[in-house]
Amino acid sequence: DAGVTQSPTHLIKTRGQQVTLRCSPKSGHDTVSWYQQALGQGPQFIFQYYEEEERQRGNFPDRFSGHQFPNYSSELNVNALLLGDSALYLCASSSGRAGRDQPQHFGDGTRLSIL
Amino acid sequence: GESVGLHLPTLSVQEGDNSIINCAYSNSASDYFIWYKQESGKGPQFIIDIRSNMDKRQGQRVTVLLNKTVKHLSLQIAATQPGDSAVYFCAETYNQGGKLIFGQGTELSVKP
Numbered sequence: 465d466a467g468v469t470q471s472p473t474h475l476i477k478t479r480g481q482q483v484t485l486r487c488s489p490k491s492g493h494d495t496v497s498w499y500q501q502a503l504g505q506g507p508q509f510i511f512q513y514y515e516e517e518e519r520q521r522g523n524f525p526d527r528f529s530g531h532q533f534p535n536y537s538s539e540l541n542v543n544a545l546l547l548g549d550s551a552l553y554l555c556a557s558s559s560g561r562a563g564r565d566q567p568q569h570f571g572d573g574t575r576l577s578i579l
Numbered sequence: 580g581e582s583v584g585l586h587l588p589t590l591s592v593q594e595g596d597n598s599i600i601n602c603a604y605s606n607s608a609s610d611y612f613i614w615y616k617q618e619s620g621k622g623p624q625f626i627i628d629i630r631s632n633m634d635k636r637q638g639q640r641v642t643v644l645l646n647k648t649v650k651h652l653s654l655q656i657a658a659t660q661p662g663d664s665a666v667y668f669c670a671e672t673y674n675q676g677g678k679l680i681f682g683q684g685t686e687l688s689v690k691p
Contacts, residue, residue, distance in 0.1 A: 468622075495676065504587060506668050506681030507623065520677045554622050556679075564675040565611045565630055570622035 466491055468557050468571035476577045477545050485540045485574045489557030495519075496538040497568055498530060499554040507554055513538055514560050542576075550578045587666060589686045598656040598689075602669035602682045607650060609671035613679070614643060614654045618665045626654070626667075656687075664689045 469488045477483050489496050495514045499507035509522035513532035532538045536557075542549055552575050556568035592598050604612065610631040615623035627638045629645050629652075636643050642655040652669050666686050670679040 497677075497679070499679075506670075506684050507679070509678040509680070512677055520674070522678060558676055560676060565628070566676055567613050567625050567628050568676075568679060569625055570615075572620070572622045 468555055468569055470553075470555050470571040470574050472574060473572070474575045474577075476579060478579050479545055479547060481545050482541065482543045483545060483576065485542075485553050485555075485576070487538045487540070487555030487557075487571060489536050489538070489555075490569050493557035493559050493569070494536050495558045495560040496532055496536065497556045497558070498538070498540045499556065499570075500524075501552040501554055501573070503551075510540070545578050547578050550576060552576075587684050587686045589688060591688045591690060592659050594659060594661060594689055594691050596659055598654075598659045598663070598687060600654045600656075600667050600685045600687065602652040602654075602685075604650050604652055604669065604671045604682065605680060606671060606673055607647075608673040609680075611672050611675075612643070612645060612652055613670045613672075614641075614652075615668045615670060616663075616665045617668060617684075623668060659687075659689050661689045661691055663687060 497512040498510040501507040511521040516532045527543045529541045552573040554573045556570045558566045558568045613628045614626040617623045629636045629643045640657045644653045668684045669682040
């Protein structure tokens with residue numbers, strides 16, 4: 465039973481570039497959430513996707529966008545990269561159909577470094 | 580407010596001792612809580628969860644206690660092992676499986 469998988473594991477970009485990160489949810493899960501984790505801090509919620517729609521969004525600018533595909537996998541896109549976007553980007557999946565209060569399960573993240 | 584904080588609290592325990600990690604959560608409307616363990620270079624790993632209609636829940640070697648009156652959550656780890664060394668985060672949510680708000684995190688160090 466595969467858990468949440470993310471790719472790539474590491475990425476180096478320069479300011480102003482654009483990046484796409486990918487996530488495959490745990491088998492049986494239909495909801496995907498994205499988080500940004502700066503060094504030494506807890507994860508911060510970016511947005512959540514369910515049924516291919518953005519269901520909820522945190523306090524991140526429009527440069528951060530996403531998509532969910534019919535197979536429940538998801539992408540996070542960040543445009544016009546800034547130095548402050550350097551962080552670990554985490555994907556978490558859960559089951560919306562299993563009812564409320566289902567735990568989110570995390571992948572190991574993509575480490576994004578902006579030069 | 581939401582999780583901010585640049586310096587992680589640390590807890591150092593001897594192997595075999597019990598550990599207690601505390602967390603103050605922010606929103607009195609939060610009704611579901613989760614503890615995660617994060618090892619270096621990995622994502623947060625689910626440990627145990629608790630709903631707001633409970634005040635205690637036990638798992639294998641772990642117990643979570645919830646005190647809604649003072650908005651406090653604790654994680655107890657029995658017979659702590661070196662493999663328990665990690666950063667532990669509590670997380671809360673108030674909108675049925677949506678956004679998780681993470682606490683500051685506590686770094687647990689287990690001495691053999």
